[in-house]
Amino acid sequence: MVFSSIEFLLYFLPIFILVYMIVPQKFKNAVLVLGSMVFYAYGDLRGLGLLVVSTAVNYVFARMIRGRIGLVAALAVNIGMLILFKYYQGGAVLPLGISFYTFQIVSYLVDVYRGEYTAERNFLDFAAYVMMFPKLVMGPITGYGELRRQLHRRRCDAECMQDGLKLFILGLCGKVLLADRLALLWHEVQVTGYESISTPLAWIAAVAYSLQLYFDFAGYSVMAMGLGRMLGFKLPENFRQPYMASSMREFYRRWHMSLGNWFCKYVYIPLGGSRRGEFRTIFNLLVVWLLTSLWHGITGNFLIWGMGICLLIILERQVGRLWKFITGDRRGNKVRGPASLVCHAYLLAVVPVTWVCFAVTDLGQLEIYLSRMFGLGSPVAMYVGDWQKALNDYGLLLGAGIVASTPLARWIYQKLERKWPGMILLAAGFWFCIHRILLQGDNPFLYLNF
């Protein structure tokens, strides 16, 4: 069940929330686990068994882990399962959300081993942590430490409920009103065939895809945060206006932050981070980005995507070092003044290209798309005015998307969220989304397969 579906919005959520509100505190986690299982089963009945077994086994693992060998064995089981299902499944469907919940379990096992907290004694509380439906399928990848106290005791009242719901609606609007509609442009370009699009259209479609991916995933993350808040949890922020970044490094500190933090905490830092000299840092970055690429998928395009980004990050580091050396500026990494405009422009030009590498899984097709973007080769059966038509059809939507990716949207939301006009707008937004979903049918989130 995806959040932006009628089943979820009009049936599951209201019924679940009602039951959840009514039952006393000590049964809330049980209701949450049960509800999450229903939620999961609706999307992937076969995967439910794996999820339950995985939860149970890791509950035991965490309580048993003593030495390093125990940890390595437990991690091997979990990561082995992930690799098995992700890469050797022979065309079968990937169990829903396995990449996300496996990473959470791994973080839990490592943290317990490191002694950051003791293993959870109450199975139900642990199951609620792994399975809670707001973050089960697509994150945010949340450490157990962040939720531990809330799992045992949390505030859940009218205020939380409504604030959470408002946040949820905000995310829903991003997903349904922006992402799903921008997706049509990308789809049109696919239907036409990349060899037949003009260079301006190749760029417009790449920008549309960049915005679509953002509102799809960020919208989902905001919905997850909102749902978490409705239930009394504080889930971490996953996106912080990434397109406002001025470097690739910064972009990935603002994009899918929970994954970035995970790799930082469990791979980059243990490898030595940036404290062991420049060469070691570059090596560490390569390892992190190689793993990030593999996490997203094993087709070659993800490797190109990840390695491209890694290369840019490494180059940015070198330029930064050079800059510091020349100017003697020791104030830090942040570029200020007019030079920052150049940095922003660089990022905004580069990011759509990386997203194209991310989106087009067939390498031959990717080559065609990139050559269209840079005006190489000659198009076949091109319709010269295609980009004007695209702007005509999607200009408004693209404009709305661009505005909504700036801090302005967040600022307006925070200003109006508790005022009458804002609340009426949000409520109307909810029903408008319902209306759109009924018209278009729901399409699953782009990230669901990762």
Next chain:
Amino acid sequence: MTLRWLKRWSFMIILAITGIVYCGANRDLLEVTHWENLIPVGERKPEEDWMLLREGSSPESMPEELTLGKAVSGERRTGETDQALTELPEAEDQEPFGPPLLDSEQQTPVTSGEGDGEGAMPEPEPEPEIVMGRVEEDYFADALFLGDSRTVGLGQYGSLRDIATFYASTGMTIYKIINAEIVEVPDQQEKITVEEALQHQSFGKIYIMMGINEVGSGTTESFTKAYGEVIARLQELQPDAIIYIEGILKVTKARSDKGDYINNEAIGVRNEALSQLADGEKIFYLDVNQAVCDEDGGLVKDYTSDGVHLKAKYITLWEEYLKDNAVLIDGGPEEAEEQLPSE
């Protein structure tokens, strides 16, 4: 007390009120939300069908809606086409074209536009003076194409874009076409219906391809009946026009095997029924699938990205098929033109 409670739950109350307003305004739409209509995810219509599955949705809401071609009084440009568009794709891609092209050559071994029709294969019900043969682009100067998203693609990426007229729109069905407001009129915001447009402008040929959107609804009989009624109405409006029923383009085998109602068996059944509507005099059936299908009986995989629509690059196969299979009366397209004055 009550007031405090109201204030506490103010957002929920607003949500409920707006919900009631919405339900009041959209009662029929909400019927979709009844339990029995909720299909588990596995059986749900796949997202890529967004272009097709628009039954019940209002065309205005679709950003991709297109109306192509020149509208009612638009001027025609003939003969001038982008050379690149008419050529077949590069050599490496020609190999897979082999079988379909050969097929149509066997059927219509007419050399070129000046072809005299010798050896052209007659229709199943041969009328002595009517043969099918090769024509050139100017034949389409007074041709009208009616159709759904696939014809939109033909009108946008084909070499006939600036020659023929296209009244096509994504999600179009045979049930809607006559009264669909999809025809652009120069210097006018409002679009007019196909029927109105046909009262003002006349065409020598009308090509129709519709049916993929309808496969999931009605029966073959009801669909064919509606199709026949549309043809009858077109003939009333355009008594001189030749009507070409283009068989519904099939989908790829992979798409067909997905297990929903869009499948090649259903399309085949409907095409068979459509072919019966041809009378060999004014109404002809064209099996366009010959030009784009493989031995599995589905659309060639490489010709499409979504399994349903031809990529722009391969639209030319469709066009070539239409050029190779035009009605020639007494053997020559010029004479055909004379016998069927267009405007």
